[in-house]
Structure formats: C-alpha cells, structure tokens
Amino acid sequence: MQPQDVAPRPAPSSASSADPVVDVEQAEAALVEHYPRLARLAYLVLPPGLGRGRRVLTAHALAQRALPRNRTTTPVIPAQSTGRAVDPGYALVRLRVVRTALEAGLPLRRRAWPRRSQLPPLLPQVRGLKLFPRSGGADELALDQRLAALSGPGRAAYALRGLERLSEDGVRQVLRAAGVFDADAALREADGVPGQYGLLDSPEFDPCSLQARPTDLLRRRQHTRAA
Incomplete structure (x- = not known):
C-alpha cells in the first residue's frame, strides 16, 4: 500500500453535528457481541x-483496541444491502478496526514515529x-x-462489500x-477479484478458530543449552 492511499486521521472537530453519538458502554456491547466478526474483518x-x-x-489487538476511551460520534453509514440498519456502536468500532488495519499496512518512515498499529502488538502475546x-x-x-495482490484499501473494499454486506x-x-x-x-480494484463473498x-x-504448532524446537533447545 502506498503512503498516499490513507490520509491522516480527521480531527475530532470535523465530525458532523448530525452524526450519532456513541457512549463507551454502547461501543463495548457491540465489540463484545461482534468480536469474532471484527477480528475477521481486521485479518482480511x-x-x-x-x-x-x-x-x-x-x-485481535486491533479489535480489542477499537473501544473508544470517551463518548464519541460516528459517521452515518447507509443500511446494509439486505436493508438491515447498522447499530451506531458497531459502526464506530468497525470503522476503528478498518482504520487501524489500513494504518498497519503503511510503510515505516525514517523520520516519523511509527503508529501503534504498525508495531508488533503488545497484547495478546503467545510464546x-x-x-x-x-x-x-x-x-x-x-x-x-x-x-494479497490488492492494496490495503482494495482489500478493505472487498471485505466491507462481502463480509459486511454494505452497499457501494x-x-x-x-x-x-x-x-x-x-x-x-479501491472499489474498482476490488472489482478485479471475483465476488466469492x-x-x-x-x-x-x-x-478466532486457530491451529497451534510449536515454534522452532531445535533452536529453542540450543538457546536453552547456551543459557
């Protein structure tokens, strides 16, 4: 993904007065209820x-960090293509997941501090x-x-269209x-992939449905002996 594909985060003052206000509790309820779906969206x-x-x-780290710290607004998103309205709490955490997943694909710049999503997650950790x-x-x-051949925005467009059933x-x-x-x-790029949603x-x-395998056992044994 090219650096110019994703713009800086908009300032809080840019939110429209018509945008619904979401409480932290409402966002938390949406996050808990739809956690597997949000993690899948981030993975895609x-x-x-x-x-x-x-x-x-x-x-998992991005889904868990999608919970806002304070009461905030979220853009009004049209109903799904099925006609089902989107809960504002879910719309907020979904937007935060998509935004940070896109940021994670940005290249690191030599003279700029990396964003948190660009670094290996502190939690969860598995050893x-x-x-x-x-x-x-x-x-x-x-x-x-x-x-994998698409840009980050292209993958996001495909996932939002297929997994989230959103209209164009x-x-x-x-x-x-x-x-x-x-x-x-991004939508045109996603059009190049068959719609096998x-x-x-x-x-x-x-x-969320995982297989587990050991890491390099031989190297681990060598490190243990050296210690």
Whole structure:
C-alpha cells in the first residue's frame, strides 16, 4: 500500500453535528457481541506480508483496541444491502478496526514515529507456539492469493462489500471515514477479484478458530543449552 492511499486521521472537530453519538458502554456491547466478526474483518484487511501468525495476533489487538476511551460520534453509514440498519456502536468500532488495519499496512518512515498499529502488538502475546487459521480448500487459497495482490484499501473494499454486506455507497463512506483518499479506486480494484463473498466466512480467514504448532524446537533447545 502506498503512503498516499490513507490520509491522516480527521480531527475530532470535523465530525458532523448530525452524526450519532456513541457512549463507551454502547461501543463495548457491540465489540463484545461482534468480536469474532471484527477480528475477521481486521485479518482480511491486514497486509499478508505480516505472516499468518502475526496477522492473527494483530487482528485481535486491533479489535480489542477499537473501544473508544470517551463518548464519541460516528459517521452515518447507509443500511446494509439486505436493508438491515447498522447499530451506531458497531459502526464506530468497525470503522476503528478498518482504520487501524489500513494504518498497519503503511510503510515505516525514517523520520516519523511509527503508529501503534504498525508495531508488533503488545497484547495478546503467545510464546512457544505458532497460531494460524485452519486451512480452507483450493478456492479459499486462490481467493487469499488474489486479495494479497490488492492494496490495503482494495482489500478493505472487498471485505466491507462481502463480509459486511454494505452497499457501494456504504463501502465508500466507511473507506473515506477511515482515511482512504480515493475510495472509488479501491472499489474498482476490488472489482478485479471475483465476488466469492461466501468464502470470507471460511475458517481460512477466521483468526478466532486457530491451529497451534510449536515454534522452532531445535533452536529453542540450543538457546536453552547456551543459557
């Protein structure tokens, strides 16, 4: 993802007076209820170059950090393509997940402090194990490879369209609120991937249904002997 793909976070004063106000308790309830879905969304948007293990932990870290500290506003997002309205609390935490997942894909700059989402997560932490989602079939693998070729905004557009069932306008609004400069370009990029949206519900993209394997046992034994 190019640095210009994601804009700086908007200032709080830029929020519209018509935007709904969300209490911390309302956001927390939405986060707890939809946590697996938010973690899956983060996993889909995060850059595949992180590796599956770090991608899993980062997806959980971003979902857990989506809870705001104070009462805040959230942009009004159109109803899903199914016609179901979106709870403002969920819309807020979803937006924060998408924004930080996009930030995690930005390249580090030599003269700028990295953003928190660009660093390895402090929590959760796992030692001595590799965690990664369960493998899907050939279709899931092919889709994962196609998504890996997209930019961060392109992956976000595909996930919001397929996983969240948002309309084109809804996807565009979420992307813009998340700081994407050219949401239309992201949508066009997502159009290049077949709309196999049902595959997004596969265990291949589920950071909450995991397999565990040991890390490098031989290297660990050598370090133990050296100590």
